Amino acid sequence: xxxxxxxxxxxxxxxxxxxxxxxxxxxxxxxxxxxxxxxxxxxxxxxxxxxxxxxxxxxxxxxxxxxxxxxxxxxxxxxxxxxxxxxxxxxxxxxxxxxxxxxxxxxxxxxxxxxxxxxxxxxxxxxxxxxxxxxxxxxxxxxxxxxxxxxxxxxxxxxxxxxxxxxxxxxxxxxxxxxxxxxxxxxxxxxxxxxxxxxxxxxxxxxxxxxxxxxxxxxxxxxxxxxxxxxxxxxxxxxxxxxxxxxxxxxxxxxxxxxxxxxxxxxxxxxxxxxxxxxxxxxxxxxxxxxxxxxxxxxxxxxxxxxxxxxxxxxxxxxxxxxxxx
Ligand code: PBG
Numbered sequence: 001x002x003x004x005x006x007x008x009x010x011x012x013x014x015x016x017x018x019x020x021x022x023x024x025x026x027x028x029x030x031x032x033x034x035x036x037x038x039x040x041x042x043x044x045x046x047x048x049x050x051x052x053x054x055x056x057x058x059x060x061x062x063x064x065x066x067x068x069x070x071x072x073x074x075x076x077x078x079x080x081x082x083x084x085x086x087x088x089x090x091x092x093x094x095x096x097x098x099x100x101x102x103x104x105x106x107x108x109x110x111x112x113x114x115x116x117x118x119x120x121x122x123x124x125x126x127x128x129x130x131x132x133x134x135x136x137x138x139x140x141x142x143x144x145x146x147x148x149x150x151x152x153x154x155x156x157x158x159x160x161x162x163x164x165x166x167x168x169x170x171x172x173x174x175x176x177x178x179x180x181x182x183x184x185x186x187x188x189x190x191x192x193x194x195x196x197x198x199x200x201x202x203x204x205x206x207x208x209x210x211x212x213x214x215x216x217x218x219x220x221x222x223x224x225x226x227x228x229x230x231x232x233x234x235x236x237x238x239x240x241x242x243x244x245x246x247x248x249x250x251x252x253x254x255x256x257x258x259x260x261x262x263x264x265x266x267x268x269x270x271x272x273x274x275x276x277x278x279x280x281x282x283x284x285x286x287x288x289x290x291x292x293x294x295x296x297x298x299x300x301x302x303x304x305x306x307x308x309x310x311x312x313x314x315x316x317x318x319x320x321x322x323x324x325x326x
Contacts (some may be wrong), residue, residue, distance in 0.1 A: 024300070026070030026326055030113065030273075031319035033066070033074045034211055035059050037081040037089075037096040047207035048278055049285045051317055053079060059100040060107045069323040073111040075167060075315055076100055077212050080121050087121030091153040098161040104118045105162035113165040113194065114158040116151055116179070125216040127170040127224060134219065137189055141223035146171050152182035159188040167250070169196040171224040176244035192247035194273055198234035199252045201225035204279030211278065224269055232262045235267055242268055248313070253277040255302060258309040265310025272307045276316035296325060 010019050036043065036053035045051045054062045063074055078096035080089035087093050097114055105112050119127045124135065128147030147170065155166045166183065168175045176195050183191055201222045209215040226233060238249050249268060251261045252275035264272050280302065288295035299318040306314050316322070 005194050005209055007326060011080045017195075022304055024304050024307055024322070024326060026311050027072060028311075028324035029071050029319040029323055030073040030075050030308065030313060030315040031066045031071050031304070032077060032315060032317060033059070033062055033100075034077050034079060035096050035100040036079040037060050038079060045207070045211040047210050047282050048317060049282075049291075050321070051211065053211065055104070055137055056096065056099055060103050063104050063108050063110045066320055067108060069320040069325070071319045071323045072109075074104070075111060075113040075115055076104075076163075077115050078120060079213055083121055083123040085123055085151065087118035089120050090116075090121040091150060091157050093157060093160075095157065097295060098157055101158060101161040101163050102246065105164070111164050113167050114163040116154050116158065116166055116168040117170045118147070118150060118154070118171075118278065119214040119216070120212045124218065126219075127215055127221065129170055135217070139203075141219075142172070144224075147175055148178040151175050154275075155179040156182050156186045156188070159186065159191050163191065165192050165194055165248075167194040167196065169199060169252075170227070171196065171199050171221075173240075176241045176246045180218045180245040193245065194248035194250055195236040195241040195246035196275070197241040197246060197249045198257075198264065199225055199250070200257060201227065202256070202277070202279070203254050204253045204256065204277045206279055207282045208278035228256075231259055231263065235263055238264055238268060242270060246270070248260055248273050250275060250315075251311075252318075253280060254306045254311070254314065255258070255280050258305065261306065261309040261311050272310055272312035273313045273315060274309075276314055278300065278317065281317040296321070300325065 034053040039055045042052045042054050076097050080096055093150040117127050124141050128142035130142055212216040248271045254274035261274050284298050286295040299322050
């Protein structure tokens with residue numbers, strides 16, 4: 001055969017790496033850490049094999065384990081000792097994330113990102129304050145504008161504790177602006193915001209809600225998180241966050257939304273983050289446990305694909321395991 005083009009020539013060992021378009025490094029990865037104010041020992045999360053909630057006393061050790069794999073950044077989630085209607089433990093000075101942040105930033109070199117949301121802290125499990133009677137009337141939802149000041153207060157309390165980046169995930173309209181203004185007013189104009197800009201109302205968050213104890217006690221999040229059917233809307237959502245001063249733009253979940261990751265990469269000149277969420281992690285583990293998939297290979301391929309689609313950084317429960325193989 002006279003074939004002028006033989007793409008297989010460049011697939012041999014030796015040249016393959018020279019022409020590889022995408023490279024995954026531990027520096028691309030962010031590992032989630034769950035700090036639990038209700039626990040005095042580490043508790044495994046059943047639906048997320050290998051992940052655990054750690055008590056405050058273990059927050060530094062847990063972070064050091066992550067750093068040992070070459071991963072340099074963590075995102076902190078808190079499980080508070082108590083919950084109330086307005087999620088007041090989210091913005092308490094001595095809240096679990098604030099305390100953990102203080103310890104981790106003073107004792108390690110980890111880059112500490114904090115998730116800013118109210119759902120782990122409210123008694124009803126929604127991401128903000130809800131209207132009276134929302135538990136019985138499905139047309140009622142989270143009060144957007146009343147929630148903004150609480151998110152801003154949470155962000156400032158995290159920055160005061162030493163958080164190096166703030167990641168608001170509440171899908172409240174105007175949240176980036178409210179947080180940027182509050183951070184600047186409090187003297188934290190150098191603290192960047194990584195907005196969960198295009199966050200979908202996804203069933204892939206199931207295991208996380210067990211992990212962080214943040215499932216809504218009534219209704220769902222479709223009044224504020226995005227409809228999985230919508231792609232162009234993601235660009236509008238992201239544009240608003242860019243206008244409001246978001247430094248890093250996140251798409252979440254990752255694998256089922258690679259079209260959105262790719263759009264955000266092409267349309268916006270900002271770093272793009274993707275959150276490889278709990279359900280994406282759980283399903284690969286479940287298949288591997290049955291012997292149906294090779295976990296190390298599919299985990300690596302998943303993260304590589306997220307990067308290939310356009311993500312600069314990936315938040316993933318696979319961070320440590322994959323980093324160790326790179
Ligand atoms: C908080 C938050 C959630 C996740 C990250 N931040 C849960 C949710 O929105 O229901 C999900 C992460 C995951 O599934 O790994 N709002």
